[in-house]
Amino acid sequence: MGSGYEVIEPRCPFCNERLDRPRELEPMRRGDFEYGVCRCGAVYVHDVTGFNLGAAMVEALEFACDADLDLAWDLMPDEDYHDALIEGYDIKKHLIYPAGHDYEGHRVKGALSFIRLADDLRDTKEQGVRQKYHTASPPPLAGSRTSSAVKAARKKRFSKREVAKAVQKEDLELLTKMASKDRLVLRKMQRLLYNADPKKRWQAVVMLGAVAGAMAQADPAAVGDLLRRLLYAANDSAAAN
Template identity: 40%
Template structure:
């Protein structure tokens, strides 16, 4: 289908840039990916992700690549462009009508959507193609979000949010976050507090609030996670509390945001961030050991770190994973007198690495 006006093409059907076939509208996967972009697959083996804004091309590339790899992040990051896969971009995509609008304006709307295509090489496609087909069969068409209004209480002020965090009363903040996402921004501001217990309470409550918001608006939580990661990598910004907040969010909604875990792993190569990263991964492991268990042998060497905090949080992580293969290494830490901070349900306490290791080893017996 195409429409012309005085020889100028107004709209046309979206086609795969690799084979020329008309493609199906992108769909939403039942298991969310980091940016929650709809995806699709062409019979020729190409896959695509839709960035409705046209401003997140890099994220669309990652979505398409990970989807094409059967949601295997390790495989996706090991592939090289041109050598292992080809990529192409189709611009001016209107997701509402499933049309390409070369002029960029249709029915009074600006059309800036982009379809990012990935075509894996045949040897890789043979491994992933069946998984792609099954996921597309389970995907659902994109549905417009309901516009029904609901009455809500006035938003909490910054001071109210701070007072509820200080007194460890999360429920009013959680309720306010459902209708006023600015509440999460006010919580993020509190992550920079020099008060350790207060900062960790803010991170925990931010995770609680984000978990509720993600039910109706996972995109808002994805944007929050991106800001938190940016605060870690940006040398001009403070990363205080960012690791804890990321861990609290993912641990509560790993079904939606487990795709961000590889980004956490990247900080393990930085000596200055190893302890914070291991602590964050340990928090996720406490609620979802199943998605981290295969990395156990990667974490064991951190038990021998010269830094006490790294040894301590590596021990807690391995304990949360139930890693019996690390038992002998953990026994070597039973006499370690160095203290670490442990946060749990609003309380912050201090225990020696020896005490922590002793308890973990005992629980493994």
């Protein structure tokens, strides 16, 4: 286009198939990511910040290996697997903005990190990866019927807006209760650390520390996962600078 503005749909860099929107799975160890699986067997990991690409690529490799860490760390790039990266991805619109910004000039920082195992390795791991991926079903369409069990399960998940509102109110008691019911709350609070407003960013720092401290004895594993994600995020940010 003459304006230099371009939008394209997400496609697999290995087979050119259209990609489904990445989904949230149970928290993994290295960051705040969403996951996807292409029809060709390639996996992809979404990093909304675009700053954690190293951690996202490692997460994609381990996801492709169905969490077999011994196998993942024994593989050789370009021999046992191939990787690829697509930047300028907006997960809400499920579109790629190659210029790195949308038509209103807003930056699009998201990135998709891809791993495709060699055929023999993929044959042994793909079924487990797909089963894990499909445990996180996308939300039903508006107006569709849902079972009481699904509705009950959904009550244990809190939206990003609910989390942000509780942080803004500095409601430690509410945030702690939310985090005890839904581990993804800590991940959503971590996202607020990247807010462009310094005041809101510091507010998120204070509340995240307070909630983690309140949960440390009851759920040390969740707090440990948070600390790992923060360390990897800091490492990626330092490398970028």
